[in-house]
Amino acid sequence: MENTVLSIEGLCIDARAPILQDISLAVRAGEIFGVIGESGAGKSTLAMAMVGLLRAGCRRVAGKVTLSGQSLFDLSQPQLEQVRRRKVSYVAQSAAAAFNPFYRLGDQVTELAALELGTPAAERRKMAADLFRELQLPNPETFGARYPHQVSGGQLQRAMIAMALINNPDLIIFDEPTTALDVTTQLEVMRLIRKIVTARGCGAIYISHDLAVVAQLADRLMVLRHGKVIETGATRTLMETPQQDYTRALVANKTTTSPAVQARTAQPIIALRDFAAGYGGVSLVQDISLDLSAGHITCLVGESGSGKTTLARAIAGLVDVHGGTATFQGKPLVPRLEDRPRDARRRMQYIHQLPDLALNPRQTVREAIGRPLAFFAGVTGAAAEARLRQLMRDVELPEEFLDRYPGSLSGGQKQRICIARALAADPEVLICDEVTSALDPLVEESVIQLLLRLMQQRPLTLLFITHNLGLTRRFAHEVAVMQAGRIVEFAPAETIFAAPREAYTRTLLDATPVMERGWLEARL
Amino acid sequence: MRDFIVSRGISGAVSLFIVTLLVFAGTALLPGDAASALLGQNATPEALEAIRRNLGLDQPLIWRYLAWVGHAAQGDFGQSLASGRPVAEVLLPRLGNSLLLASVAAVLLLPFAIGGGIAAAIWQDSWFDRVLGFTSMLFLAMPAFLVGYILIYVLAVRLGWFPSMSVAPLFGGASAWAKILALPVISLVIIGQAHTMKLTRTAILAVLATDYVLMAEVKGISRRRIILRHALPNALSAILSISILTVAYLIVDVVVIEIVFSYPGLGKLMVDSVAYRDLTVVQACGLLFALIFIGMNFLADLLALLVNPRQRVPARGA
Structure with a gap:
């Protein structure tokens, strides 16, 4: 094909089991080719294969990778290194981990110029400054003198894109470059990527698990699952007329609205007034006034560092309260968890973001869920067994899982176990701290549906912390927007999304990618 | 940086203090003392008593410890019981x-x-x-x-x-x-x-x-x-x-x-x-x-x- 920069033909890679099976694709100069898939789909292995790299234990069984006319797996190691230095660049997910902590950013960004062209230091500083300016980094002249730990995550991500541009590559591989970023930073990086590809005319691969992001950027899309290509096509065609069930599920997941639970009473179950909390003497959240209506879902949204988790943990009694009042069903809420009576603790349960860390790997599911049962309800023996089985049915897991260890369960299953453990206490309020952020989109959707069903079966109030505004729009009754430790706007969900009052809320909403065509273009 | 040096200095000093306790307790717990070692098997009780008084071994333990640490801090480790020469010289x-x-x-x-x-x-x-x-x-x-x-x-x-x-x-x-x-x-x-x-x-x-x-x-x-x-x-x-x-x-x-x-x-x-x-x-x-x-x-x-x-x-x- 004319001006193809990368082509992959029938690539198969095995570790012990097949990781990639019969992958074929071609990327032209000037286009962004999107690769979408859930965890375990083989995205990273594919990205590495594009630069001719196989991780330890991986073996290429068949197939060919051709980059800028050279068949990578037929080259000698020095030749391969030369192709990597001159023809291709890679932008990794975690910029913080991908920069060497020992060297200044400028030296790392221009390392290839020094190696390939022997560019003197003064000239390299200028090159770096020009790139930093192009990527809208602050103080481009001196930015390169900083160490990686001295700049923010968003700035590091842009510095890594600068590093990717230094060798004027034919192809840039973006491997989940915005996954770790806040929505507003994500939008900036998306804009930059689009601009760079248009301006430089290079080809780009954009790998992500977030369909809304890929759909905005990519000209063509490949859906990858369990190491196999499900579907490839022009982004528009794929989004509008998906051919495969899996693609249909991915697309549908983002466009339909699920029915929200019926609102019960509007009496606040938890009420905060001028509430402040933090660690040591420093208040991380302050001036918080918030009502959680019984039976409602209140979403707490905001960028990382805005104090969402601190506020939730303060309500749960895990953070020092510095001032204001908090009531639970009209009665004062004791600040410290240790000082709360057992029954007060029972009424409020906390579910964490990472079920891997929240479950003891040496405890069976039965032990994990049985403990709150015995502790809060005093249920043991046959009665406990019956309750355990019921809880497993409630979270839609087979009863056999009771004897399993967390290690043998998937991420979604583990999170269901954590939900069952919280339910075992028979709580009235569930605090969910980013409980679906670590899950793949379809799994996330199933956990959300589970929570909605549980709320229909029992009187539960949800405080749901998330940075996912798409999700919030679909299922929140009320939304509290946090910024820098304060609630900037608190209103019913319809109001927030239809007529946001605060500029910050509007910025957040505007930066959240949606599947609409032309969304990114409108923001360039 | 300075905080680090100060905190490590303090923890080092605490370790050293504990070591002085252990070293002193360890030597105090050894069976027999310098007096019996010096005089051998046939020593008379009177001779032992005289030597002990001479070496300060009849003082209470805590007193001996404080005296030892105090002198050691000034670089004076006392005299070798065996040879009588200053310990530092040995x-x-x-x-x-x-x-x-x-x-x-x-x-x-x-x-x-x-x-x-x-x-x-x-x-x-x-x-x-x-x-x-x-x-x-x-x-x-x-x-x-x-x-x-x-x-x-x-x-x-x-x-x-x-x-x-x-x-x-x-x-x-x-x-x-x-x-x-x-x-x-x-x-x-x-x-x-x-x-x-x-x-x-x-x-x-x-x-x-x-x-x-x-x-x-x-x-x-x-x-x-x-x-x-x-x-x-x-x-x-x-x-x-x-x-x-x-x-x-x-x-x-x-x-x-x-x-x-x-x-x-x-x-x-x-x-x-x-x-x-x-x-x-x-x-x-x-x-x-x-x-x-x-x-x-x-x-x-x-x-x-x-x-x-x-x-x-x-x-x-x-």
Whole structure:
């Protein structure tokens, strides 16, 4: 094909089991080719294969990778290194981990110029400054003198894109470059990527698990699952007329609205007034006034560092309260968890973001869920067994899982176990701290549906912390927007999304990618 | 940075205080005392009593402890109970001998063990790595004195290359010294390298598994440059700590090795003094060993801090 920069033909890679099976694709100069898939789909292995790299234990069984006319797996190691230095660049997910902590950013960004062209230091500083300016980094002249730990995550991500541009590559591989970023930073990086590809005319691969992001950027899309290509096509065609069930599920997941639970009473179950909390003497959240209506879902949204988790943990009694009042069903809420009576603790349960860390790997599911049962309800023996089985049915897991260890369960299953453990206490309020952020989109959707069903079966109030505004729009009754430790706007969900009052809320909403065509273009 | 030095200084002082307690309690708990050791089996109770009063052994324990610490803080460790000479005078030449032995061993051991560890990490799972892994396991499992005796049997008794004892005249030229030092040094290197090599290998492997090393590989940087420029500097703080702790461990091994070879160092002095109930010397030796160990640990932490840009450069500078 004319001006193809990368082509992959029938690539198969095995570790012990097949990781990639019969992958074929071609990327032209000037286009962004999107690769979408859930965890375990083989995205990273594919990205590495594009630069001719196989991780330890991986073996290429068949197939060919051709980059800028050279068949990578037929080259000698020095030749391969030369192709990597001159023809291709890679932008990794975690910029913080991908920069060497020992060297200044400028030296790392221009390392290839020094190696390939022997560019003197003064000239390299200028090159770096020009790139930093192009990527809208602050103080481009001196930015390169900083160490990686001295700049923010968003700035590091842009510095890594600068590093990717230094060798004027034919192809840039973006491997989940915005996954770790806040929505507003994500939008900036998306804009930059689009601009760079248009301006430089290079080809780009954009790998992500977030369909809304890929759909905005990519000209063509490949859906990858369990190491196999499900579907490839022009982004528009794929989004509008998906051919495969899996693609249909991915697309549908983002466009339909699920029915929200019926609102019960509007009496606040938890009420905060001028509430402040933090660690040591420093208040991380302050001036918080918030009502959680019984039976409602209140979403707490905001960028990382805005104090969402601190506020939730303060309500749960895990953070020092510095001032204001908090009531639970009209009665004062004791600040410290240790000082709360057992029954007060029972009424409020906390579910964490990472079920891997929240479950003891040496405890069976039965032990994990049985403990709150015995502790809060005093249920043991046959009665406990019956309750355990019921809880497993409630979270839609087979009863056999009771004897399993967390290690043998998937991420979604583990999170269901954590939900069952919280339910075992028979709580009235569930605090969910980013409980679906670590899950793949379809799994996330199933956990959300589970929570909605549980709320229909029992009187539960949800405080749901998330940075996912798409999700919030679909299922929140009320939304509290946090910024820098304060609630900037608190209103019913319809109001927030239809007529946001605060500029910050509007910025957040505007930066959240949606599947609409032309969304990114409108923001360039 | 200053906070770090202050906090480590305080914790070092606390450790030292605890060590003084332990050393003092340990010597006080030894069966028999200097008086009975000095006078032997046939001493009369009156004579024992006189000597005890003379040496201050009849004072309460806590009083003796305070007096000892107070004097030690001024560099006065009292007089040797066995010889009557000031302890410092007995100690210093022995300390010099021990330091000579330990430093010669360290100079030979560190490059060899660290180089071996780096090579083992680079060629992970190769035959080289496996052989090195096996031999270090072997020597790690072997007690120090056994290594010493095996060397004596093979190199001294069978082959006759070196003297089996290191007590030959300690004056004379460099060649005389080399002959005396050879076997103890070889033993120390063999014992110490296993530990150091394994730790270095682990430190390098941890750095080689990082994202930034993968990034360098994807950028097309040569293997050689990745190891020398991207991996090693980041393993440097770990390697420095390992090296200094190796030296600290060497000083412990020195005690055993000095006994095996009858080398006139601090370790041999300490053990001999225990036999003679020369408690003032034992206490001073114990304190000196602890001081060296604590000092080494402090140095290790400080150097690790100095080579790490994250610690050296504030987070939001420039």
